[in-house]
Amino acid sequence: MRRTLMLLGGARHQVPAIEAAKRLGLRTVLCDYLPDNPGQHVADVFYQESTTDREKMLEVACREHIDGIISFGSDAALPSAGYVAESLGLPTNSLASINTLSNKYLFRPYLAEHGFNCPKAVSFSAEKDGSSVLALCSGMRFPVILKPTDSSGSKGVTVIAEPEIAGYDAAIAAAREFSRNGILLCEEYIERGYPHVIGGDIFVTDGRVRFWGLMDAVRDESIGGLVPVGEAFPSGLPTDQAVLLKREVQGLVTSLGLRFGEMNLEVIMGRDGKPYIIELGGRAGGNLIPQQLQDVSGINLTEASVRCAMGDEDVDVDFDPLSGEGxxxxxxxxxxxxxxxxxxxxxxxxxxxxxxxxxxxxxxxxxxxxxxxxxxxxxxxxxxxxxxxxxxxxxxxxxxxxxxxxx
The missing domain is CATH 3.30.470.20 (ATP-grasp fold, B domain)
Known part of the structure; x- marks a missing residue:
């Protein structure tokens, strides 16, 4: 019998993972709550179920006798994938590390408590009003950023320039709209020393970062500059700063005990010369970043992600942008x-x-x-x-x- 991979999410950018699994001869079981997701037409079996319902996902996994599970390119479903994998003894990074990466209200304190560069930040209930949140942020340098703690793609993110209650009220309302867990975060805005946010994906095997897909994030300042509108490889980051960035990222991977997988990265090099890890998502990046990096490097990261989810970590993904490749x-x-x-x-x-x-x-x-x-x-x-x-x-x-x- 063919081995079975369960995939959480069948959106357009997740279809390549289903296709890769089928090329590898795997039986594919897809879950997605949307009735019109394109992945259902590619997968062998489809369940229209919410991927954030971890007990339902475990029920499906047991019914289908799966051998691996992956949430490719989706933050929301990562904790469910980790829960199912840990429950069934399947390959996974620890659920504790997944939860830390998936929730900014856990991630920011983790960075601070473990000695990583981190802006001053405070988390709070989405039900609080602007006046109380302004008080919580006492002592912060302005501007500050207010955001949900469990969303991606700059959803619900607002830059607040001045300590005014009305600005906080509006930002809380915007963040609340994209918050599933009801917890928001306010943190100091990091002034960039290098003009671009560093984005892209890394790939980890056996606890080491083997693939460094560091890129300059392209922004459209005419619409606020918060939402990435592209990625450029190679990054123009000077070599000495890239070395610092890589050291910080590898340190975090080691600290969290991350074993394997493609991970999406967002780092700001501050005016103080320090790298600040804003995001380390435990999944492949959106906007077809894995396909872009495959074109750059010749390495099929999507296939590597599928193989790791099935327990095969013997994948050759060695690639370092400092070597001049790509x-x-x-x-x-x-x-x-x-x-x-x-x-x-x-x-x-x-x-x-x-x-x-x-x-x-x-x-x-x-x-x-x-x-x-x-x-x-x-x-x-x-x-x-x-x-x-x-x-x-x-x-x-x-x-x-x-x-x-x-x-």
């Missing part, structure tokens, strides 16, 4: 700057000549919304450049070179 490859997320009906996408010829693949999710006439978080993206453009300097020059002008028409 072509200058970037992604851009076409996005609307105002809501309306999608009327088409215009790409300036200066940039279009470097597009080698595109996936546009919106169709003409679809209602599209202004990009306020990662869920509002309209597709992905993949670009290959002749050199890093050309890439950086054009990406700096990307908001002017890629235009989503709406009416």
């Amino acid at each position: 072509a200058p490859i970037a992604t851009l997320v076409p996005h609307a700057r105002e809501s309306g009906l999608f009327a088409g996408l215009d790409i300036d010829p200066a940039l279009d000549r470097y597009v080698y693949r595109s996936e546009i999710f919106a169709k003409e006439g679809d209602h599209v919304e202004r990009l306020v978080n990662g869920s509002k993206s309209l597709g992905i453009l993949f670009l290959r450049f002749p050199d890093a300097s050309t890439m950086r020059r054009l990406l700096a002008k990307a908001p002017q070179l890629v235009n989503v028409r709406v009416h």
Whole structure:
């Protein structure tokens, strides 16, 4: 009989994991609460169930006699995957470490208590009002950032410039909308010493980071600059700062006892020269980052993730951007700057000549919304450049070179 992999989530960016599992000869069991998820048409078995219901996921896992479980590219389902795996003795990172990474109200104190660089932060109930939260934040430097503690893609994130109650009230309301656990976080804003947030994915085997997919996050400052609208490889981070960053990340992986898997990273190099780990997600990055890094490195990270979930950690994923490997490859997320009906996408010829693949999710006439978080993206453009300097020059002008028409 074929071995069975259970996958939590069948969204567009999760389908490659189902396809990889099938290429490896595995039987696939998919769970997703959405009735129109595309993954159900690829998987062998589909259950329309909430992936955050860990007891239901355990029930399905037992019924299907699974040999492995993965939450590919989904933060929300990670604790369920860890719970099922620990309950059945399947390959997993510890549920305690998964919970720490998945909840910022646990992650920030963990960083501070274990000696990692961390901004001053405080967590609180989403039911609190602006006045009480302002008091909790006494002594913090402004600006501050207020956010949910269990969401991703910059959902519900607000920068508060001044200590005013009205600003806190509005930010709490925005964060509450995307909070499942009812716990919010306010933390000091870290001023960047290096101009870009460092994003991308790493891959861990046997407790060591073997793959370093460090990239510069591309932001559109015309819409606030909070939501990533692309990733550029290689990062332009100076070598000495990259060494510090890698040391901090490996230290955290070791401290948490993380054994294996692809993990999404977000790090800010502060003006003090220190690396601040903002996120270490226990899953592959969104916006097709695994596919981008496969194009960069030639290593199929999605397949490696599936194999590790099935207990095979003998995967060759060694890749280090400091060694000079990999072509200058970037992604851009076409996005609307105002809501309306999608009327088409215009790409300036200066940039279009470097597009080698595109996936546009919106169709003409679809209602599209202004990009306020990662869920509002309209597709992905993949670009290959002749050199890093050309890439950086054009990406700096990307908001002017890629235009989503709406009416």
